[in-house]
Amino acid sequence: MEFREKPMQNLIRIKEKEICKNVQALLLDGESIVGAYKTVRDQAVFTSHRIFMVDMQGVTGTRQEIFVLPYRKIVHFGIQTAGFGDPLQTSELTVCYADEHEMKFGFIGQEELLAVAQAISRCIL
Structure with missing residues (x-):
């Protein structure tokens, strides 16, 4: 997975039943x-x-590579909300770990972004 080099963009919410069975x-x-x-x-x-x-x-997507990243290893995170006129209304979450790598997640809209940011905050503060 190239999550260290490029962000996961345009994330769309899915239902729990659609989550990979291995997860x-x-x-x-x-x-x-x-x-x-x-x-x-x-x-x-x-x-x-x-x-x-x-x-x-x-x-077919039957072969899967799964990375598990605990919140307790997060040093800090940042959010960038969508601005007026942004065509896709994308918001971004950047998560930084102690080993100095960071991951970026691009959400469509900011409600999803804020829910995830609250969950991370509960675990790292």
Whole structure:
């Protein structure tokens, strides 16, 4: 997955039943889903404790590479909301980790962005 080089853009919310079954199997007791999103093929699932990033591979997407990124390792994060006249009304979340890498997630609209930012805040403050 190229999440270290480029952001996951134009994330669209999906229903919990559409989340990759392997991610569902990795959820812990008491861990709840804050939001699940997808690009054309890949998924980003934000829970009450961590981020799952799923890289769907192959023609059918049955081969998956899953990255699990705990909120407790986040040093800081930032948000950029959409401005007036932005064609897609995209907002962006940048998450920075102690090992100095950062990840960017582009959301359409800002309601989804703010819900995810609140979940991260609850875990890192």
